[in-house]
Amino acid sequence: MIAWLRGELRLRDEDGRVIVDVGGVGYLVTVPIGVLGQSVLGDTVELHVHTNVREDAIALYGFETEDQLQAFNALIQVSKVGPKLAVNVLSGIDPAGLADAVEREDLARLATISGVGKRLAERLSLELRGKLKITGHALRATPGVRSAEPQRFRDLRSALMNLQYRPKEIDGAIAQLREEDPDAEFDALLRRALGLLRK
CATH class of the missing domain: 1.10.8 (Helicase, Ruva Protein; domain 3)
Structure with missing residues (x-):
């Protein structure tokens, strides 16, 4: 189970995926919009990783902060929310904003996120309440690793x-x-x- 990666950013494509070269092995990782946004190809980057294992594939999802990872893990526990939709949600709102919208039952804010309609906004508000523990902790500072955007x-x-x-x-x-x-x-x-x- 891969939980963390540190290596050279080798590729970023239009589908929100990056390739991180760790010791000569390239890991394809799906990330939310804005993650590694400050980094350019060749930079050393670090990611918290969720490994999603299915019968037909293993997929990696990467995040710059523990809060992003925790929010992702909470999102995929919501009924009818899979990893791709969870990444999409975190592309449209940061973990603190998500927690605030959920606790205030701000369905209008949740529904503005691409891919989230009224029904899903209601489900997110109901099923995530009390489950988003935002710490503000990022990856430790490392020479040559750029901070979050x-x-x-x-x-x-x-x-x-x-x-x-x-x-x-x-x-x-x-x-x-x-x-x-x-x-x-x-x-x-x-x-x-x-x-x-x-x-």
Whole structure:
């Protein structure tokens, strides 16, 4: 059972998957939008991993923080929520936001997540209540390993993905914005990103 990976980021595709090279072995890992968003190919990265074993396949799902992994594990216990949908949920909301929406029964917020309609929002609110223990703990700092992308940039990445921009285009725009104006608010970032991507 694989629970953690540390290695070189070798590939990132448009389906939310990355390949991490650990000692010459490439592990294909599905990650939520924004995970490893700060990293570029060749960087050393670390991931908490959930190994999903089925009769016909073994799939790996990766996360930068314990909270993301814990939220994923809670999500896949919800009826009719599988690993792919759980990753999709965490692409649209961070664990703290998910816990807050669940505890406040904010169905409107939950229903804004891509792939989550009214019925699933109700199910998430009911079945996750009291089960999301957010600690704020990330992977330990390691030389050469970049930290998690700030939430406003994760939100920006999600918005641009929903507008059908390619991951490589989004990576370039976000890298430029992080360098030019790292403290900008989301609305300003979105306007600037759209301007860059339309050139």
